[in-house]
Amino acid sequence: MAGVTDAPFRAAVRGFGTPLVYSEMVASAELLRDRRSAALRLNADRDEGSIAIQLAGREPAMLAEAARLAEGEGAFLIDINMGCPAKKVVGGQCGSALMREPELAAALVRAVVGAVSVPVTVKMRLGWDDDQRNAPELARRLEQEGATAFTVHGRTRAQFYDGVADWNFIGEVKAAVKVPVLANGDVRSISDAVQILKTSNADGVLVGRGAFGRPWIISQMQAAVRGSPVPDEPSDAVKWEVALTQYRGSLSHYGAELGRRVVRKHLGWYAEQISKDKLLRDRLVRASDPEPLLVALARGDVAAAA
Numbered sequence: 001m002a003g004v005t006d007a008p009f010r011a012a013v014r015g016f017g018t019p020l021v022y023s024e025m026v027a028s029a030e031l032l033r034d035r036r037s038a039a040l041r042l043n044a045d046r047d048e049g050s051i052a053i054q055l056a057g058r059e060p061a062m063l064a065e066a067a068r069l070a071e072g073e074g075a076f077l078i079d080i081n082m083g084c085p086a087k088k089v090v091g092g093q094c095g096s097a098l099m100r101e102p103e104l105a106a107a108l109v110r111a112v113v114g115a116v117s118v119p120v121t122v123k124m125r126l127g128w129d130d131d132q133r134n135a136p137e138l139a140r141r142l143e144q145e146g147a148t149a150f151t152v153h154g155r156t157r158a159q160f161y162d163g164v165a166d167w168n169f170i171g172e173v174k175a176a177v178k179v180p181v182l183a184n185g186d187v188r189s190i191s192d193a194v195q196i197l198k199t200s201n202a203d204g205v206l207v208g209r210g211a212f213g214r215p216w217i218i219s220q221m222q223a224a225v226r227g228s229p230v231p232d233e234p235s236d237a238v239k240w241e242v243a244l245t246q247y248r249g250s251l252s253h254y255g256a257e258l259g260r261r262v263v264r265k266h267l268g269w270y271a272e273q274i275s276k277d278k279l280l281r282d283r284l285v286r287a288s289d290p291e292p293l294l295v296a297l298a299r300g301d302v303a304a305a306a
Helices: 007-014 028-033 035-042 060-072 087-091 095-100 102-115 135-144 167-176 190-200 217-226 236-254 256-274 278-286 291-298
Strands: 020-022 050-056 077-082 120-124 150-153 181-184
Touching: 007 020, 007 236, 028 060, 050 060, 060 077, 060 102, 077 095, 077 102, 087 095, 095 102, 102 120, 102 135, 120 135, 135 150, 135 167, 150 167, 167 181, 167 190, 181 190, 190 217, 236 256, 236 291, 256 278, 278 291
Parallel strands: 020 050, 050 077, 077 120, 120 150, 150 181
Antiparallel strands: none
């Protein structure tokens, strides 16, 4: 979720009652090298609730020190990334590449657990490829080192985001450990959230891409899995108001020039989810200042926005 789950987007999700959000993945070396820049990315939202700060790295001492800094920034928990499939991350032998090095993975968890007082969790995939689906064994080993929960994305690294997430295999990880397991992958609807829990027997759901352009859906999923009444879908005007607030938050967080560049993709996702109008999406993404258009949409003035 690097480049996506920044502070303005997390604020949008929190606005619908989500109790725990995750930071962008931050490389431990980056955090130690440029604390000011990394702190901007972390922005632990101290006054807004709980945040999990996700770190990547492969040097135990460095990851432990980065975890100490993250805890100082207000982290509710530290999440170690062993699931990212990106070539840049895997090329540095981090992310899902660590699933091929269980001894190093164990050393990383051991070092971080010894460095912080907050819980330490792990994000992983099913394994490197279909011949190396070692998530259950690895989770069992990392639990012994002090990991207090796992999030399992239902694909291997070789799949990236292709194919269909294997929710059944997530259940094998759940059966292998005593700590909570969160299921992840292909959760795009309220019914998906309910079904992934039934299929995997997991303790909870972690939602990523399914919330792009519609942060309100997580609160609806929460209600559904709890068996509570599902909140009504917000009106289009309310949805555009959320987009407008996130846009303004991005400008405030990053500064006007960078903020407009960073939030552009989010505006495209909002347009795709709310209107399905390709021309409107293009106008929002390409506008040097999309605020007047967003204001008109938030007022329900579709004619003025046309």
